[in-house]
Amino acid sequence: MKRSQRLRxxxxxxxxxxxxxxxxxxxxxxxxxxxxxxxxxxxxxxxxITATTITVGSHQPLTGPAAPGYSEIAPASAAYFxxxxxxxxxxxxxxxxxxxDDAYNPSTTASVVRQLVLQxxxxxxxxxxxxxxxxxxxxxxxxxxxxxxxxxxGCDCWDQPSTYPDTFGYQLDYxxxxxxxxxxxxxxxxxxxxxYFYQDDEFGMDGVKGLDYEIPHSMVxxxxxxxxxxxxxxxQVAALRASGAQEVVAFTIPAFTALLKLYGLKVGxxxxxxxxxxxxxxxxxxxxxxxxxxxxxATVNGNQLTAGIITDGYLPTLGAxxxxxxxxxxxxxxxxxxxxxxxxNVLYGEAVAYAFVQAMLKAGRNPTRADLVSAINSGxxxxxxxxxxxxxxxxxxxxxxxxxxxxxNGVIAEEGPVLTTDASASGxxxxxxxxxxxxxxxxxxxx
Amino acid sequence: MTMRxxxxxxxxxxxxxxxxxxxxxxxxxxxxxxxxxxxxxxxxxxxLTVLTGLSGQISLGNGAFMxxxxxxxxxxxxxxxxxxxxxxxxxxxxxxxxxAIVGVAAARLHGPYLAGATxxxxxxxxxxxxxxxxxxGGDQGLNVVFxxxxxxxxxxxxxxxxxxxxxxxxxVTLVLLANLSRSRVGRxxxxxxxxxxAAALAGVNVARARIRAFxxxxxxxxxxxxxxxxxxxxxxPGAFTITLSIALLTAAVIGGLGTLPxxxxxxxxxxxxxxxxxxxxxxxxxxxxxxxxxxxAAYGVVLILVMLIFPQGIxxxxxxxxxxxxxxxxRTWHPASLPGARSPAxxxxxxxxxxxxxxxxxxxxxxxxxxxQ
Numbered sequence: 001m002k003r004s005q006r007l008r009x010x011x012x013x014x015x016x017x018x019x020x021x022x023x024x025x026x027x028x029x030x031x032x033x034x035x036x037x038x039x040x041x042x043x044x045x046x047x048x049i050t051a052t053t054i055t056v057g058s059h060q061p062l063t064g065p066a067a068p069g070y071s072e073i074a075p076a077s078a079a080y081f082x083x084x085x086x087x088x089x090x091x092x093x094x095x096x097x098x099x100x101d102d103a104y105n106p107s108t109t110a111s112v113v114r115q116l117v118l119q120x121x122x123x124x125x126x127x128x129x130x131x132x133x134x135x136x137x138x139x140x141x142x143x144x145x146x147x148x149x150x151x152x153x154g155c156d157c158w159d160q161p162s163t164y165p166d167t168f169g170y171q172l173d174y175x176x177x178x179x180x181x182x183x184x185x186x187x188x189x190x191x192x193x194x195x196y197f198y199q200d201d202e203f204g205m206d207g208v209k210g211l212d213y214e215i216p217h218s219m220v221x222x223x224x225x226x227x228x229x230x231x232x233x234x235x236q237v238a239a240l241r242a243s244g245a246q247e248v249v250a251f252t253i254p255a256f257t258a259l260l261k262l263y264g265l266k267v268g269x270x271x272x273x274x275x276x277x278x279x280x281x282x283x284x285x286x287x288x289x290x291x292x293x294x295x296x297x298a299t300v301n302g303n304q305l306t307a308g309i310i311t312d313g314y315l316p317t318l319g320a321x322x323x324x325x326x327x328x329x330x331x332x333x334x335x336x337x338x339x340x341x342x343x344x345n346v347l348y349g350e351a352v353a354y355a356f357v358q359a360m361l362k363a364g365r366n367p368t369r370a371d372l373v374s375a376i377n378s379g380x381x382x383x384x385x386x387x388x389x390x391x392x393x394x395x396x397x398x399x400x401x402x403x404x405x406x407x408x409n410g411v412i413a414e415e416g417p418v419l420t421t422d423a424s425a426s427g428x429x430x431x432x433x434x435x436x437x438x439x440x441x442x443x444x445x446x447x
Numbered sequence: 448m449t450m451r452x453x454x455x456x457x458x459x460x461x462x463x464x465x466x467x468x469x470x471x472x473x474x475x476x477x478x479x480x481x482x483x484x485x486x487x488x489x490x491x492x493x494x495l496t497v498l499t500g501l502s503g504q505i506s507l508g509n510g511a512f513m514x515x516x517x518x519x520x521x522x523x524x525x526x527x528x529x530x531x532x533x534x535x536x537x538x539x540x541x542x543x544x545x546x547a548i549v550g551v552a553a554a555r556l557h558g559p560y561l562a563g564a565t566x567x568x569x570x571x572x573x574x575x576x577x578x579x580x581x582x583x584g585g586d587q588g589l590n591v592v593f594x595x596x597x598x599x600x601x602x603x604x605x606x607x608x609x610x611x612x613x614x615x616x617x618x619v620t621l622v623l624l625a626n627l628s629r630s631r632v633g634r635x636x637x638x639x640x641x642x643x644x645a646a647a648l649a650g651v652n653v654a655r656a657r658i659r660a661f662x663x664x665x666x667x668x669x670x671x672x673x674x675x676x677x678x679x680x681x682x683x684p685g686a687f688t689i690t691l692s693i694a695l696l697t698a699a700v701i702g703g704l705g706t707l708p709x710x711x712x713x714x715x716x717x718x719x720x721x722x723x724x725x726x727x728x729x730x731x732x733x734x735x736x737x738x739x740x741x742x743x744a745a746y747g748v749v750l751i752l753v754m755l756i757f758p759q760g761i762x763x764x765x766x767x768x769x770x771x772x773x774x775x776x777x778r779t780w781h782p783a784s785l786p787g788a789r790s791p792a793x794x795x796x797x798x799x800x801x802x803x804x805x806x807x808x809x810x811x812x813x814x815x816x817x818x819x820q
Contacts, residue, residue, distance in 0.1 A: 062739030062740075063739050063740060063743055067739075071736075071739070098729070100725060100729075101725065101739045101742065105685065105686070105688070105690065106679075106681070106683055106685040106686045107675070107679065107686045107691070110678075110679040110680070110681070110686075111480070111481075111484060111722070112725075114477055114480045114606070115477050115480075115722065117477075118475065118476040118477035118480065118606065119475055119476075119477035119478070131586060131587075132586055132587075132588075132683055132684075132685035133685070135586075135587050135588060135681060135683055136588075136679055136680075136681045136683065136685075136686065139590055139680050139681065140680055155587075157587060200577060201577065201585070201586040202585065202586040202587060205585075227574075339734075
């Protein structure tokens with residue numbers, strides 16, 4: 001019966017109501033357009049392009065379950081754009097990168113992407129992150145003819161030029177990755193018992209599709225799945241152990257790679273792990289292993305536990321300190337994004353930003369939106385990747401190959417040559433004959 | 448006596464329709480999209496607020512009913528290509544059946560058990576999309592193509608048309624719900640909510656009333672799902688997580704549980720606060736780590752403030768403010784109508800609970816009355 005004292009709060013109440021009203025008004029009032037006016041040489045040739053700026057947008061998981069690790073990507077891209085802006089920009093224009101949080105929720109993605117396109121007038125959507133999230137935006141972007149470049153997801157669904165002519169993938173897709181890992185497993189572990197552990201969605205199933213193209217079914221003794229919302233994978237690990245598999249191939253996100261390792265240790269089961277690139281960043285993994293073990297009352301050395309994990313990489317490994325790309329991206333990171341650890345996510349964010357600058361330079365001095373799409377359709381130089389892009393009018397997939405690597409002392413050590421393949425059942429996995437490119441000394445791609 | 452009569456409800460709906468139409472033309476196309484989002488939210492929250500506020504049943508599964516409505520819409524549009532009005536009817540009918548099935552179980556459960564059962568529905572049902580990827584498209588979901596009618600011309604913004612359609616459905620839903628809650632059905636709900644035994648003694652079929660409330664609530668959620676499908680253009684399981692169900696309940700509580708205007712206020716808060724907070728956060732040059740958490744924090748602060756200052760939600764607070772200023776038709780808001788200080792049943796004005804729908808209020812828990820006597 002003490003609630004009556006709440007009546008002393010009318011002033012606060014009025015204040016709160018006023019604040020709400022102000023909030024509502026401001027939301028419906030502002031319309032920051034960025035169309036701008038034409039100047040002599042550089043013109044406002046498309047929505048989001050002025051004589052001085054190129055505005056691009058993105059949806060990213062800055063909060064929520066996918067944020068750990070992935071929230072480093074957009075700031076890393078922004079850091080590379082800042083570097084380019086400080087070194088002459090793109091034909092003199094500065095890139096303004098506006099990325100909004102969608103908390104990895106597709107409904108929010110649909111909303112923020114409409115805000116970016118309809119209200120903020122972005123020129124292109126760049127590196128929208130996530131399969132389920134970006135799927136909520138892809139038809140809208142294509143209806144609006146907004147270039148939807150370098151989606152941050154390895155789903156092969158971005159490679160549908162006839163349905164989504166304005167959408168381009170970027171990283172090695174999970175089917176190709178599954179084939180490359182699968183070929184390695186089939187060759188190096190012939191006669192052994194293999195098990196799969198994968199996320200029960202498009203990501204895991206695409207990966208397994210690729211694995212199954214290469215690994216004979218008779219070798220696979222167990223197939224276990226998990227859903228990202230349930231961290232109790234004890235039953236799956238028990239089943240893997242019971243199957244007697246000596247190698248486990250995992251298409252997992254980092255948290256579940258760590259859990260797989262720890263649950264295995266608990267029951268004395270330590271198979272050789274072969275893990276997809278997205279779930280095998282050594283720095284992220286090592287941190288997660290130490291955190292989870294601490295929560296369970298144990299102390300572990302993350303780098304010891306990750307040692308021996310087999311994975312693949314389509315970008316140069318962070319361990320290669322003398323690699324010109326790693327030197328460049330480390331320099332940009334130290335200058336513009338020093339607070340974040342220089343890990344795989346940061347490398348990825350900078351590399352994909354480099355690809356965007358390449359594409360913008362190729363699109364011309366005063367590009368329309370269609371110019372960017374046709375620039376990518378005619379192919380992009382390989383840049384930091386270890387294998388060429390697949391980009392063509394009839395192919396919107398990104399990276400086509402990767403090397404196999406083994407984690408040693410917290411870094412991925414390359415093991416063997418770069419392998420390339422396609423996403424089909426019949427296409428073979430072959431050793432790449434192409435050469436690696438060197439980073440430009442200016443750090444900015446040549447026009 | 449304090450009930451809003453049907454003509455007044457219709458007049459209010461008409462006025463809102465005119466305001467929405469003008470706003471949708473004046474504002475930019477993204478804000479039209481926000482209007483559509485708000486209308487989707489209103490349709491779902493209105494159904495939930497009636498279920499929880501009037502019949503006293505909680506549901507953490509209305510997101511799943513939205514999924515049923517959305518998938519029905521996507522499948523019918525994809526395979527049969529019917530006009531949207533027919534699709535909406537089918538979506539409503541399918542979710543009504545689902546609501547009846549869940550309602551039969553729900554009628555036997557109370558409090559945390561009901562919350563638990565509906566929570567399970569909210570978590571489990573959207574996963575069916577993964578289990579049957581052939582039909583439901585798995586993780587990728589199903590695309591929904593919703594075209595603007597030809598008579599509006601090619602340059603008519605699609606988001607404005609979506610805003611119109613969604614707002615029309617939301618308004619019709621609100622009018623129907625207002626009418627329903629004034630009717631015998633609504634009185635039975637309130638009777639069952641306040642005291643099941645007394646209601647049963649008075650001749651109310653308690654189970655039927657509870658099931659009916661679930662059907663109505665599910666139908667609203669189904670229609671909201673249908674609208675969501677055409678507004679976002681995609682139906683995928685990721686959009687129907689348990690977060691959605693909780694957001695609906697949050698909106699109902701913020702707005703004022705059991706009040707239809709409250710459903711509108713709650714929806715406005717849920718849709719507009721995060722967008723506005725993001726704009727503020729990103730325009731002040733804050734670091735990413737800080738800026739990205741501001742919308743979440745703002746949402747939390749609004750939630751806490753509303754609960755502290757207006758325990759009966761925004762609508763309850765507005766009523767009280769208007770009463771304070773002497774603007775409302777002399778309906779005073781006194782300490783007795785605060786939840787913790789509820790008068791004993793005998794002392795309460797007879798109209799207090801009858802007027803919940805328009806005045807704002809929360810469902811009393813029937814078995815606590817003895818304690819306050």
